[in-house]
Ligand code: HEM
């Protein structure tokens with residue numbers, strides 16, 4: 001067992017008698033990673049379904065994928081990757097005690113996240129416009145595999161978009177914390193953990209993108 | 217303060233906190249208070265669930281209508297299942313005794329994330345309230361059975377979304393507890409307590425917490441998909457739109473089978489605490505028991521499709537899943553043999569908790585062995601969805617987990633409340649429970665074997681005798697449980713003060729006063745021996 005994961009380390013020293021909630025950054029990190037694991041598994045269920053249906057309806061999936069807008073998809077991928085970069089830089093700036101820069105980079109991350117959602121919005125509305133949404137006349141007349149494809153598409157990108165929104169909310173909290181110096185160069189574990197979450201959201205998209213847009 | 221005998225110490229009930237009165241509970245981050253809040257809410261749900269069970273049995277007294285309509289019966293077994301599974305037995309031991317005892321047993325002052333701990337209780341309550349609320353909403357109480365099988369769950373007119381949401385939120389609560397416990401066990405053990413010096417209850421909580429983390433998200437996503445299927449016709453599971461309902465069953469059981477180990481492992485952990493204490497002897501095969509918890513958690517992940525033998529999966533997968541199912545019996549057997557070996561040549565005191573353990577071993581063995589009957593392909597085809605299954609899972613969950621829940625309650629009661637209950641009365645409830653339980657459920661094995669299907673409101677007259685015996689059994693059982701609870705409540709109100717260590721236990725919770733002070737330990741102990749050290753040489 002590595003030193004981090006076993007007891008008998010600074011983390012298990014609980015000397016603060018009056019302070020009930022003691023601080024242990026390693027615990028926070030372990031907690032966050034475990035939480036990320038649950039998120040991966042949450043999406044894992046969807047990936048499993050995608051796989052099963054792709055095998056069952058290979059041809060239909062191929063046809064339906066042609067209707068997705070690869071340009072927007074690629075663009076959005078770039079946006080999210082960049083936002084991961086600004087996120088990481090924001091943490092690095094905080095470590096080097098450059099509060100202003102850290103705030104700037106954090107806000108850039110958020111701006112990119114919002115940009116992603118706006119694109120998503122236009123992408124979805126275009127699909128709706130063409131009648132490509134669950135329960136629509138158009139889709140009901142298509143082969144079943146295409147129906148499922150769009151079902152999966154909305155479920156997976158929709159859940160992902162919800163995660164982007166959750167991430168943005170989290171980052172807003174961090175912004176407030178930084179401004180109020182609750183997150184500071186000596187104690188920035190919360191910013192780091194939010195960063196981890198943001199990277200995960202990014203990472204999930206990196207898998208969604210080829211599955212829906214590129215595999216045609 | 218009121219504790220006159222030990223002037224230097226204030227127990228956690230009387231300690232001055234930031235808040236007073238009811239808020240000192242609702243806003244607490246003390247793991248002990250949170251454990252007790254879980255206890256109150258969970259016992260309430262348990263009693264509601266049992267009431268529903270007894271009403272169902274009364275309905276089964278005669279063929280056709282006895283007291284309720286068929287639709288009401290459907291709603292009753294669904295709600296009974298939902299409450300018992302999601303609100304009682306899954307959070308069960310970890311949320312109550314885990315919260316209360318885990319920090320004490322590893323020599324810590326609290327869990328790693330005390331505030332998240334409180335949050336998980338609020339999630340739990342929200343889930344519970346949603347489940348109850350759904351009864352009174354448009355559409356009426358859900359009637360799908362606790363398994364929410366597709367396609368019925370997307371076709372039925374009853375209100376499915378709210379109970380599903382409830383299950384989702386409860387899952388979230390369960391995940392938070394799991395993350396909290398894993399982190400706590402890794403980071404907060406007292407100096408000197410390596411992994412193999414941890415009490416076995418802690419080991420079982422550790423294995424359980426991992427299942428909670430790894431399995432629960434799968435039911436989460438499944439529930440979300442059923443909800444959006446109902447709202448937007450996504451087609452993902454709906455066969456009419458090209459979806460595959462079998463995939464729903466897979467996802468559902470990928471969670472729900474491991475969930476049965478969430479239910480039973482902590483109970484097995486508690487057994488491993490009670491037995492050494494009452495045999496005055498260190499546990500036999502400590503490591504084997506610890507590893508078997510992990511093995512059960514691991515293998516338990518790969519057996520889910522044994523719930524789907526008759527659903528139309530391939531011959532190969534049936535064969536493999538049947539084989540894997542049998543494998544789970546091995547680590548379970550390892551535990552039972554080690555327990556028995558611990559008792560052998562021990563100086564046994566037949567205290568109330570140990571008697572509950574005996575009850576557990578007997579009932580759980582029947583449950584486990586009939587599990588093998590169901591795990592075999594040929595017999596499964598005959599017994600699937602009959603009362604045999606109902607009997608089997610009640611023996612396992614009720615006879616297994618819930619009996620140890622009662623046992624743990626009697627074991628840790630003095631520590632939690634600082635009071636003693638009347639042991640004589642407690643002992644007498646056990647034979648009552650034993651008789652009632654077996655009348656109630658053993659008959660169901662026979663009913664199922666003879667072909668009585670589960671979830672039926674009506675039946676052929678030839679089944680009536682057994683149903684009547686079973687119903688009378690349910691009355692006896694519930695009488696026993698009520699006497700047991702009243703005895704505990706009396707102990708709470710006017711029982712004598714409990715000493716620090718009434719049973720002579722060796723784990724750390726017995727080294728602090730009863731009830732413990734807010735910060736548990738005046739000084740964090742340093743661990744030099746294994747958890748069940750009764751002197752002599754130690755197994756390495
Ligand atoms: C007084 C105690 C209890 C009685 C009288 C009782 C009785 C029953 C009855 C009559 C059924 C329905 C059988 C059918 O028609 O298919 C049932 C189902 C069930 N019971 Fe119990 N039960 C009791 C306690 C418990 C406990 C403690 C648990 C779990 C910890 C439990 C879990 C379940 C589950 C999961 C179902 C299946 C529900 C479904 O089919 O969806 N029961 N019980």
Ligand SMILES: [Cu+2]
Pocket residue numbers: 472473476519520522523
């Ligand atoms: Cu199973």
